[in-house]
Every structure is written in structure tokens, then in C-alpha cells.
Amino acid sequence: MKIEILGTGCAKCKKTKEIVEQAVAELGVAAQVVKVEDMDRILSYGVMITPAVVVDGDVKIAGKVPTAEKVKEWITE
Template sequence: MKIEILGSGCAKCNKTKEIVEKAVDQAGIAAEIVKVQDMDSILAYGVMITPAVVVDGDVKIAGKVPSIEDVLKWITK
């Protein structure tokens, strides 16, 4: 599983990465977590507001920090 955190490196983006890492640890799954800061790559997903979370190429949330419960839902389906 590949999880991408889209964002410029702002506080909300860093918090999102922290939440995703906690959720992956809680779920006990193997996932590659990648931080994407390149604006062209972010825009390629159609994301205009960061932070955003992409799981296996599918944008799950954009413009706000997800809850750990949300992330667990996305990664344990």
C-alpha cells in the first residue's frame, strides 16, 4: 500500500503525516508513506488545498487534517 501526504510542509501537513503514521502502526499493516511537496505533482491529483491524503492513487481527503479513525477506515478496507 502506498500512502501519499500532499502538502507544502506546513504544520497541518506535518500533523497529517503524524496521524497517518500512527494509523498505519495501529493497523499493523505494511505501507509506504511518502510526502509529496512538488506543486505540479499535487495539482496532478486535482488537489487545490492541502493537506491531502492519497491512498493507492485515490484522493481520500483534501483541505483538512483527517482523524485517525478516517485513516484507519481507508487503510483497513
């Protein structure tokens, strides 16, 4: 599983990465968590507002910091 955190490095983007890493650790799943800061790559997903979370190529949320519970739902779908 590949989880991408899209964002340019703002506080919300950093918080989103922390939440995703925490959820992955709590579930004990094998997931690669990657921070994407390249604007062209972010825009290629159709994301205009960061932070955003992409799970295996599927944009799950954009413009908001997700809850750990929501991230766990995405991971276990």
C-alpha cells in the first residue's frame, strides 16, 4: 500500500503526515508513506487545496486534516 501526503510543507500538511503515520503504526499494516511537495505532481491528482491524502492512487481527502479514525477506514477498505 502506498499513501501519499500532498502538500508544500505547511503546518497542516505536517500534521496530516503525523496522523497518517500514527494510524499506519496503530494498525500494524505495511504501508509506504510518502510526502509529495512537487506542485505538478499534486496538480496531476486534480488537487487544488492541500493537505491531501492519496491511498494507492485514489484521492481520499483534500483541503482538510483527516482524523486518525478516517485514515484507518481508508487503510482497511
